[in-house]
Amino acid sequence: MSQVPVSRLARGIVVVVLAGFTGVYLLAGSLLAIVAFGLQLVYVFRSLRRFRRPWLLAVQAAVGYTATLGFGDSVGLLGFLGGSLLLTPAWPLAPLVAISAAVIGPADPAISMVLIALLIYGLTRLTERVEEVHAARLALAMVAADEERLRIAAELSDGIGRGLAAIVGGVRLVLERPERTAEVLGEVVGTARRSLADTRNAAAGYRATSLAPEVTTARAMLAAAGITAEVRVGHSEPLGPAGALLAAVLREAVTEVLRQNTARTCVIETTAADGTVRLRVTHDGARTAQDESLADLVRQAGQAGGGISTSLSAEGRLTVEAVLPGTHGPVEAVEDPGAYRLSLALLAAVLAGFSVKALLLVPGSLAVPAAVCLAVIVVMQIRSITGRHPRALVLMALLTYLPIPVFGKAWLGIAGFLAGPVLLALPWAVAWPLVGCVMASVAVSAVLLGLPFPLTVNFTASTLVTGLVVYGLVRLAQLVKELQQARQALARSAVVEERLRAARDLHDLLGHSLAAILLKCELARRLDPGRARAELEDVLAMAEKAETDLRVVSGERQAMSLAVEAESARSVLVAAGIEVELVLAHEAHEGHEGLPAEVENALGTVLREAVTNVLRHSAARHCAITTVAEEGVVSLRVRNDGVGPAGGRPGSAGIGNLTTRLAALDGRLGTAREDGWFELTAQAPVARRPSPLPTG
Template sequence: MAGRLAPLTTREGDSGSRAAGLAPRLALLVVTVVFAGFVVNAFQYVLATRATLGHVAPAVFCLVVMMVLQLGLFSNPRADVRGRWGHVALLAQAAVALVPLAFYGRGWTGMQGFLAGDALLVLRPLAGWTVFGVIALVTGLVQYEISGVPPEAVYITNLTVVIGLVVYGLSRLRSLVRELDDARSELADLAVARERLRFARDLHDLLGFSLSAITLKADLARRLLPRDPSRARRELAEILGVSRQALSDVRAVASSYRDLSLDDEMASARSVLAAAEVVVTVKYERGDLPPRIRTVLATVLREGVTNLLRHSEAGNCGVTVARDEHAVSIEIVNDGVRDIGDSGDHGDGIGNLRSRVEALGGTLTAAAGPEETYRLHAVIPLRDGGDGGDVHATGSRRERRGRSGQSRRSGRSGRPEHGPAMAPRLGLAVATAVFTGYAVNATVFVAAARMSLGGTFVAESCVLVSLGLVLGFFSRPASRVRSPLGYALLTVQAVVTYLPIALFENPYLGLPGLLAGSLLLTLPTRFGLPLFLAVMVSMGGAHFLLGGDSISVTYGFLVTVNHGLVVFALSRLRSMVRDLHDARSELADLAVTRERLRFARDLHDLLGFSLSAVTLKSELTHRLVTRDPSRARRELTEILGVSRQALSDVRAVASSYRERSLDDEIASARGLLTSMDIEVTLRLEPCALTPDVRTTLATVLREGVANLLRHSGAQNCEVTLTCRDDRLTLRIVNDGVVPADGAAGDRPVASVGGSGGSGIRDLTVRVSELGGTLRAGTTADDTYRLQAEIPLTRA
């Protein structure tokens, strides 16, 4: 019994950072070394029984098959272990784990742990855990039949359980490393979408105030010009200054998010409100503030003054900025409010402000008050408002974790499921069970030593203290292991590891593997790894110096390495399970951001065409009023219809994404182009289209016609829809375009400068989501071509 290898452990590193360091190759190395330790340990027992070729060769064959199956399939994150070949491999694993028992007896007991762990990976949970328990129980009964010693049967049963959990946990570790890497890659992609949304929000916050100020001052200058030219000139100078600042703001947002000066914004607000003949009262406690808080407060002030100018007829406005040791607040109160309903929320501006304030842990309220007043109030805690990372405004960490249970099991790569999803509680349970299993085996060694009551108490106390330190501190994701407390507890663990060995001259007492693993978790690699090896050598040396044979010495090396790596890996597993859950929750939050961007894109697609049509028809109507009243009346009727449709589109986008009729869009485009005296040619082949393809093609047609009207002097337009081979093609070609730089020919959209702006880019995204491509550019005959191609498999 002294030569059995009893694996166990779990530990997680410093909150998320330690998990991030476990790269796929390192995970494979840890898994390979641990599993090889089990195999080598079993081989030495077979070799010790009889060192003949006929006796050893079958064992080597079975062990090699076991390792190939384990590393090549069961622990391979890319393998479909729950498919047909997974079940076939499980039967093969059962053969090499169970059949040799009849030939090698106690030398083979413990290897059934591989089979037990693989059953958890291959079978559904209920069946897997049932088979797992049966294998452990049967292994213990076989050991009792062989030796007739109950403690040995208990030891082997526990060893089988521990090995099975280690096999399961480490196999899932490799899969989790890959899943976490995929999740982080997707997070990076979606973070771009979130930054685009933040960009749009910041652009609104920066320019909304400036444009309102320009409008106000331009109107004031227009009224002042006849009676007070000098003051009008001053106002025009301020308009020029504001416009230049607005341009500077745009450039700043385009390159990076700039820090706003609260002092400058306060002065600008005074000036603008005074120009609007609003009496301003300011109470401003100046003081140093973190840049992010200062910028958000300045943005709140900008938005507050902008809303005052847009939505009220204020005569008085009070601005108060106050702070204490815990928080800073800004309050803007004005009179003269109009009826703003119950919410008091003026569109996206206040919503954007609320997101920015909540991202710093603060609160923002905006509501009508008594006597036709309006109050905008923001409070930001100073302790949370430093320059740290953003906190998502979509919900608390607890809420995200609550939603994460609904996340998908596989990454976006579409690889097969690799066993059951490992929830944080299951990761904790596996780690705790393995650590406790190691302690149980150590307790068996303490009992087998037959020491005095006092000696047994001391040795068992050391085992329990070592287990408690790993479970209670070193393996906890939230523990700060690299701290003075961590180093002190690591010293305590070293004492309880070596004390019973020194006192009772028995190298089987204590849990040296837990110390080795804790060293890897606590210390930097340049210190932790040498000390890990030192513990391993010391345990092999202890067995040798205290009279152990070659098997015992080898066991001393192997058990320390195996237990130490298992402690390290399973502890990381706990951290990675938590990180993976958080990453999936982040994906859920960021998916909302992506949908908001899609919302904005669809809104542009729906309204861009309609508003362009309204503008063009309004200009045409203005020219026709005096010379062709009847046609002007018809155009006005069409304007009314387009505007009503635009309002319906807004409501449709606000509630859900509507499907567009391609036939309706074709008819609308023909009517609009004909009204603009543009000759239209339609060549449309009948094609069976799915709703998403039909909607996308309708959107492409809308945007193409809108660009034609905005950016060309077209007299002819040709729209073609063809179904050829494996692709569906929509092509819009118009004249009236001069080739850029003399270069002709279709080009990818990204290379076409000024060819439709964000509308074309949004179309590119929509078409690519269907597996298609969009090309836009000038041709050799001075025409412009917009062409969308979509695979017929999607159509």
């Protein structure tokens, strides 16, 4: 789900609903409705927040009461004032406005005033909640990644860390007491071998938490063998312990396809439902339904509470299917029921209000059957907030039109309850023409009932407005839920990226180091004491370096690494669906021995803040992160193409803190906007310039 479009959609819904109410009053001849609408937009758009002052409420009150008392317009217009009051600390005055509306006008428009006030409050609050949930996505992703980093550190320290410490201690003992070389060196070799196996197993385990690398490898191997591969991914990651076993099943199934070398097509499919994860591999090159290579995996799947089966179709297509309990790593969905409850309460209040307005027009003898029909409609409307219900839509259509001959004009306003679910349940290309038909049917019904033209127009326009109200309340609640799900997905992606990073580092750093340590230890056992000592001194240096690598892998580093931060930023941005260009050339400065720690920390912090702003304040699709070193100055530049009218927020507290941090290093921070791109540049000298010596 992209970023700014979500915000625009939420606020667009509010504007459309408010415009609908305004249109009804304009059709009734209230020209001041346009002014009331314009003033209300101050509470809708954050960019107009500076105008939210007490004098604005006074202006709204003047407009509302001038329209109602001076020009005789409907007291429903006071709903704009009431909604604004509910959004401010002056909310206790809102009931007084409602009372004044009841005194000035009849019951029907007074009820409309209360409904409009509640809707303005509810829609605005729901929109703000949408933005809050969206803004919290990055925070949750980073927390999840940090927690996963701590978990990885604990796992590695318990196993590989102790092994490296034992290797260092053993080698030092041999160097100090050569007479114990044979005894101790044998133990060191055994420890190195176990540590290497642990490293490889850990790397495989972290990698297998996600099926994505295994699927990518399988597709590449099948393509290289001339087999057409089709992949359908329907699960979310990380998969936890189930991932490793499913990866092994996929690996064995694809290996068997390649070994037989008779298949032309292969389909790899994953699904997740009812607490289970299912992997299905189907190919057309089978000779038998038996696959002995899966025997051990079948046993493991049974122990894990799942199962593996094979089946051969009449067309000769073999399917290997593995089903395991779904266990998603450390990121658990945390539902926030606040927005749902608010939308549900508002929807119930609005439906009740519209129902009361309809009952006011029903003859007393028909009030009970009308109330029963309205109760059924209200229940179905509330159910629509949880999804699409086509059968309920048909029943709602019947309850909309069949009672019209019985209840007359009182039932014409119910058509709006049908328009809202139509907009929610169907694609807009179908929904809007149907809503037009509903409005036309209301107009025709009003003419057949002999209603005057102004009342016919009012009922027709109100049908659209009511439909938009129902759509707006339900859609905003759904947006919050969708964003919560997207936030959880981003957090899971961050965890997957962190585990894959650890797997890569374990393989590339520790794996090679431990393999070299094992080789040199084995060599030292076969050499004379003098030559063995030289090899063991190398082993000691390599083991100490491996301990440093282990701290890097597990994230236990005191100084921030700009390169590591850049990779982390890339992972989070990619997880958010943003294309990243990463070019790091800051190590090219003359006499490079690594950037000073304070420069690494400052630029790393700038990069974190820049990425935070890209995700929170822009709708970027592309982001470029580059570093360069020229004339003793290292520059970091972050550019993204999602700048808005206030893109980048150069005056925010975060940017101010970074400016101060860089100034302490004689560096500087700059921002620029051009052609829809926002650029943040940070510069810091590699070496602090010495203060000039006093002269004279």
